[in-house]
Every structure is written in C-alpha cells, then in structure tokens.
Amino acid sequence: MNRKLIDSIIEKIIFLCGIIAIVFVVLIFGFLLKEGFYFFKDYGVFKFVLGQYWYPSSSPAVFGVFALIIGSLLVTLGAALIAVPLGIMTALFISELAPKGVRDVLKSIVELMAAIPSIVLGFVGMVTLVPFIRTAFNIPTGLTAFSGSIVLAFMAMPTIVSISEDAIRSVPWSYKEGAYALGATKWQTIRRVVLKAAMPGIIAAVMLGIGRVIGETMAVLMVTGNASAIPTSIFDPVRTLTATIATEMGETVRGGLHYRALFAIGLVLFSITFIINFIADLFLNKNSKKG
Amino acid sequence: MNFNLNPNLSQKIAYTFLAMATIIVIVPVLTVIFIIVKNGWSALSWEFLTTMPTDGMRAGGILPAIIGTLAIVSCAICITLPIGVCAAIYLNEYAKDNLLTRIIKLAIVNLAGVPSVVYGLFGLGVFVMLLDFGVSIIAGALTLSIMELPVIITTARGALNSVPYQFREASWSLGVSKWQTIRRVVLPNALPGIMTGAILSISRISGETAPILFTAAAFYVPHLPQSPFDQVMALPYHLYIISTQIPNMPKNIIFGTALVLLLMVLSMSLIAIIARIYFRKIRKW
Numbered sequence: 338m339n340r341k342l343i344d345s346i347i348e349k350i351i352f353l354c355g356i357i358a359i360v361f362v363v364l365i366f367g368f369l370l371k372e373g374f375y376f377f378k379d380y381g382v383f384k385f386v387l388g389q390y391w392y393p394s395s396s397p398a399v400f401g402v403f404a405l406i407i408g409s410l411l412v413t414l415g416a417a418l419i420a421v422p423l424g425i426m427t428a429l430f431i432s433e434l435a436p437k438g439v440r441d442v443l444k445s446i447v448e449l450m451a452a453i454p455s456i457v458l459g460f461v462g463m464v465t466l467v468p469f470i471r472t473a474f475n476i477p478t479g480l481t482a483f484s485g486s487i488v489l490a491f492m493a494m495p496t497i498v499s500i501s502e503d504a505i506r507s508v509p510w511s512y513k514e515g516a517y518a519l520g521a522t523k524w525q526t527i528r529r530v531v532l533k534a535a536m537p538g539i540i541a542a543v544m545l546g547i548g549r550v551i552g553e554t555m556a557v558l559m560v561t562g563n564a565s566a567i568p569t570s571i572f573d574p575v576r577t578l579t580a581t582i583a584t585e586m587g588e589t590v591r592g593g594l595h596y597r598a599l600f601a602i603g604l605v606l607f608s609i610t611f612i613i614n615f616i617a618d619l620f621l622n623k624n625s626k627k628g
Numbered sequence: 629m630n631f632n633l634n635p636n637l638s639q640k641i642a643y644t645f646l647a648m649a650t651i652i653v654i655v656p657v658l659t660v661i662f663i664i665v666k667n668g669w670s671a672l673s674w675e676f677l678t679t680m681p682t683d684g685m686r687a688g689g690i691l692p693a694i695i696g697t698l699a700i701v702s703c704a705i706c707i708t709l710p711i712g713v714c715a716a717i718y719l720n721e722y723a724k725d726n727l728l729t730r731i732i733k734l735a736i737v738n739l740a741g742v743p744s745v746v747y748g749l750f751g752l753g754v755f756v757m758l759l760d761f762g763v764s765i766i767a768g769a770l771t772l773s774i775m776e777l778p779v780i781i782t783t784a785r786g787a788l789n790s791v792p793y794q795f796r797e798a799s800w801s802l803g804v805s806k807w808q809t810i811r812r813v814v815l816p817n818a819l820p821g822i823m824t825g826a827i828l829s830i831s832r833i834s835g836e837t838a839p840i841l842f843t844a845a846a847f848y849v850p851h852l853p854q855s856p857f858d859q860v861m862a863l864p865y866h867l868y869i870i871s872t873q874i875p876n877m878p879k880n881i882i883f884g885t886a887l888v889l890l891l892m893v894l895s896m897s898l899i900a901i902i903a904r905i906y907f908r909k910i911r912k913w
Binding site for chain 2: 340341344347348350351352354355356357358359361362364365368369372422423424426427429430431434435441443445446447448449450452453454455456457458460461463465491494498521522523524525527528545549551552553554555559579582587591599603606607610611613614615617618
C-alpha cells in the first residue's frame with residue numbers, strides 16, 4: 338500500500354516534468370507578449386514594424402525595426418546560400434561515399450564544430466575573416482553582412498549536415514536495390530532516388546539550420562559592424578535583431594520604453610523561429626512516418 | 629558505349645564535387661582550432677589559470693572567469709538534468725499517443741529553436757527582475773537550464789528508447805510495478821546514454837554568452853563568488869569583453885582566453901563522443 342502511494346506520487350511528479358516544456362514555451366511567449374504589448378500600446382505596431390530608423394537614444398526615441406529585420410534576413414539568406422548546398426553535399430558524402438572509418442572521423446569533426454562556442458567563432462572571424470574581406474574586396478570595412486553570412490554558414494552547418502545525414506541514411510535499402518536492379522549507377526541512384534526520398538528530412542534540416550542562424554547572436558554581433566541602416570549590398574555593415582538586443586539591453590532603464598522595445602524585438606524573433614521550427618517539425622514527421 | 633560512359637563520367641564528377649564540399653566544410657573548423665591553439669599557447673600557464681586579472685584585465689590570469697563559468701554551469705545542469713530526465717521518462721514510458729503528447733513534442737521542438745538571446749530576455753524579465761534574484765549565478769543558471777531542457781529531454785529519451793522492450797516485459801512478468809521497473813531496469817541501462825547527453829549539454833552551455841549577458845555576467849568582479857546570488861565573471865563573456873571593449877588588449881591574452889574556453893568545451897565534447905562509442909560497443913543488446 339505504501340509503495341503504491343509512493344509510486345503514484347512519483348508518477349505525478351514525472352507527469353508534471355513531462356508537461357514542463359509546454360509550460361515554458363507558454364511562459365516565454367506570454368512574457369514577451371506582455372512586455373511587447375506595453376510597448377506597442379505606447380509606440381504603435383506599424384511605426385515599429387515599418388519604421389526604417391532605430392535611434393533609441395535620440396529624443397524623441399525612434400524604434401523602427403524594419404532595417405534590423407532586413408539586416409537579419411540578408412545575413413541569414415547569405416548564410417543559407419553558402420551552408421545549404423555545402424551541407425547537403427557533405428551529408429551525402431558522409432552517408433553514401435565515405436568508407437566507415439572516414440565516416441566516423443568526419444561525423445566527430447562535424448560534432449566538434451557544433452561544440453565550438455559562437456563567441457570563439459565570432460572572435461576568430463573578427464581577427465581573420467574581417468580584415469581578409471576588407472583587403473580582398475577593397476572596401477572601407479570588412480565588418481559586413483557578407484562576413485556575418487560566412488561565419489553563420491559554419492554555425493548552421495552541423496545542424497544541416499547531421500540532420501540531412503540522418504534523413505539520407507533512413508532511406509530504405511530496398512529503394513536503392515530497386516534502382517541498382519534497373520541498371521542505375523550509384524550516383525544516379527543517389528540523385529534520383531535517395532535524395533528524393535530523403536527530401537522532407539533535408540528540408541527540415543535546412544529549416545532548423547536557418548532557425549539557428551536567425552537566432553545566433555554573439556558571432557554575428559562581432560563581424561557585421563552593427564550599423565542600423567538599410568543595407569544596399571551584401572558588402573554593407575548591417576545590424577541584426579539579435580545583436581540589437583545584446584548590445585543595447587545593458588544601457589536601458591529597466592521597464593522603460595527602450596527596454597520594452599527590445600522585448601518587442603524578442604517577440605519578433607520568437608515568432609519567426611516558432612514558425613520555422615513548426616514547419617521543420619511537419620517535414621520531420623512526414624519523413625519518419627514513411628520509414 | 630557512349631551511353632555507358634556518360635553516367636560513369638558524371639558519377640566521377642559528382643563524387644569529386646561531394647568530396648570537395650566536405651573538405652570546404654571540414655577545413656575551416658580545423659583552421660579555427662589551429663589558429664586559436666597557435667596564438668593562445670604562449671599565454672597558457674598555471675599562473676594564467678589560477679590568478680586574478682590585473683591592470684584593467686590586460687595582465688594577470690582569468691581565474692574568476694573560469695570559476696564563474698563552472699559555478700553557473702554546474703548549477704544549471706543540477707537543475708535541468710533531473711527535470712529533463714523525468715520529462716523523458718514521461719514521454720517514453722507513460723505518454724500515450726494523444727493530443728497532449730503531440731503538443732509536448734511540439735513545445736520541445738520550439739523550445740530548442742528559441743534564440744539564445746531571447747532566453748536571456750526571459751531570464752532578465754523573470755529571474756532577475758520579477759523574482760528579484762538580481763544579476764546572479766542563480767538567475768543565469770536558471771536561464772541556461774531552461775535553454776538546455778529540450779536537449780536533455782531529447783537525448784535522454786533516445787537513451788530510454790534504446791533499452792529493449794523485452795527488458796520491461798521481463799520485469800513486469802515478475803510482478804514489478806511500472807515505476808519500479810523504470811527505476812531498477814530501464815534507467816540503469818539508459819544511464820550511459822543519459823550521461824553522454826548531459827556532458828554534451830554541459831559543453832554547450834559552457835560556451836553560451838547571450839543567455840548570461842543580462843542575467844549573470846559581470847564586466848569585472850574583484851573577488852571570487854561567495855554565494856549563488858553574486859554576479860560573476862564568465863569565460864565566454866570575458867572573451868567578448870576583452871576582444872571588443874578593451875583597447876590595447878594584448879593579443880596573446882585574448883587568444884589564451886579563447887583557448888581555455890575552447891579546450892574546456894571541446895574536451896568535454898570529445899569525452900562524450902568517445903564514451904558514446906565505448907558504451908555502444910559494450911552494450912549487452
């Protein structure tokens with residue numbers, strides 16, 4: 338009897354822990370919404386979203402987030418253009434071509450890559466990549482959206498490679514046998530059968546990689562120059578949503594308009610990544626159901 | 629004949645491209661590690677690791693930053709590991725395939741995708757301000773523990789899931805209750821997997837900067853932390869400060885700090901990777 342009681346108490350605790358993820362998602366969203374709501378009430382949603390200038394310390398303060406959104410999107414797009422093809426090709430190489438020993442080493446290196454802190458990547462980018470880009474393209478500063486894209490591409494890479502690789506490896510062996518039986522070469526099989534079958538998983542990998550890039554803060558902060566103007570090219574300095582929060586939160590008055598404006602940016606970021614992850618999850622489920 | 633040659637040729641070209649892409653991905657990783665090791669090596673000494681910074685952080689050691697990071701990270705993992713493992717037990721052993729379970733899974737996926745700086749905002753608003761912990765070890769640790777929760781849940785669940793179902797059936801057939809089976813049979817067998825996941829998590833949060841930026845980290849603290857409610861210096865934040873905010877900072881100290889952080893993080897990841905390979909080999913099933 339006593340043991341049964343203990344068991345049921347423990348099972349209650351386990352259930353509470355089970356739903357804790359929901360609790361935190363709701364709490365985080367609710368909290369951002371609350372602070373953001375005060376800001377929108379005082380400042381106006383449209384002025385915030387469509388405003389081109391972000392001058393928090395001028396008077397009156399101007400909080401237009403549009404340039405920051407463009408900055409984030411530009412850096413993310415550049416990173417995706419680099420990381421997606423390279424990441425998928427690497428995943429194919431690791432899962433289909435590399436001999437077993439090489440595969441294990443490569444997978445470990447990809448995992449180590451994920452472990453390098455973003456601040457370290459940002460620092461190395463700042464002292465090597467940034468001066469290199471300045472001289473290579475002969476521009477006044479190497480702190481550009483392009484530098485950010487390169488650094489972020491390597492931060493998205495582990496996600497894209499490892500999840501794509503899972504998807505590629507989970508393609509049933511019988512699909513390949515079918516293609517080989519029809520006389521297809523290995524490459525033809527990879528391109529027309531394996532890639533197609535693994536596509537939902539690969540799309541999910543790309544989405545998750547992009548989600549990571551949009552949310553990345555420290556590395557991007559150190560190499561993009563933080564100029565809050567709408568960039569005209571990828572070789573302009575930009576400022577991202579995340580970098581704005583990280584650099585300005587320290588100077589704000591707690592509870593003030595600027596403080597709440599930064600929470601409103603957090604709300605924008607949360608919403609973007611929520612949508613991206615939601616879509617990625619749909620694709621991942623599609624992939625696993627087929628199995 | 630030509631029909632046969634073409635696919636083979638295109639296969640060769642494609643393979644070359646795939647190999648080149650892999651090299652392009654791998655080389656920068658090794659280069660980054662090489663650059664840090666090469667430039668930071670000279671700064672590394674026992675003194676560097678065990679003394680306080682001096683001369684406006686331009687000289688001396690990084691002891692308080694190391695201690696600060698260890699304090700935050702060990703608190704965080706102590707909070708997140710039990711909760712995460714319980715959540716994984718619920719999902720893997722108890723949850724039925726219903727709407728609630730689907731919502732939980734979706735929540736975990738989204739929690740994993742929330743940008744680290746947004747966790748920082750949440751931690752600032754809730755732990756620092758609302759609960760009035762101030763900028764402190766405990767506020768930073770709580771923030772990091774929420775951030776790491778989805779990772780712990782996912783890896784622990786994988787470990788539980790890999791314990792064969794027959795183990796449970798054998799235990800149940802002896803009349804052992806569900807929870808006792810989990811405790812005596814499932815958990816011990818899943819432990820190696822859970823621990824590797826935990827080590828990887830420790831490695832990951834040791835390098836995080838954005839979540840502790842407004843919740844725990846201080847520019848400079850002249851003494852070591854005395855209580856969980858103290859502000860601390862932290863290794864990643866210290867690296868950020870000395871590489872961007874302090875003029876005339878000696879290069880070798882910056883690289884040395886980066887090297888210490890990198891060594892800390894990579895050695896833990898490496899231990900986890902090796903442990904995982906080892907446990908897979910000796911696994912009984």
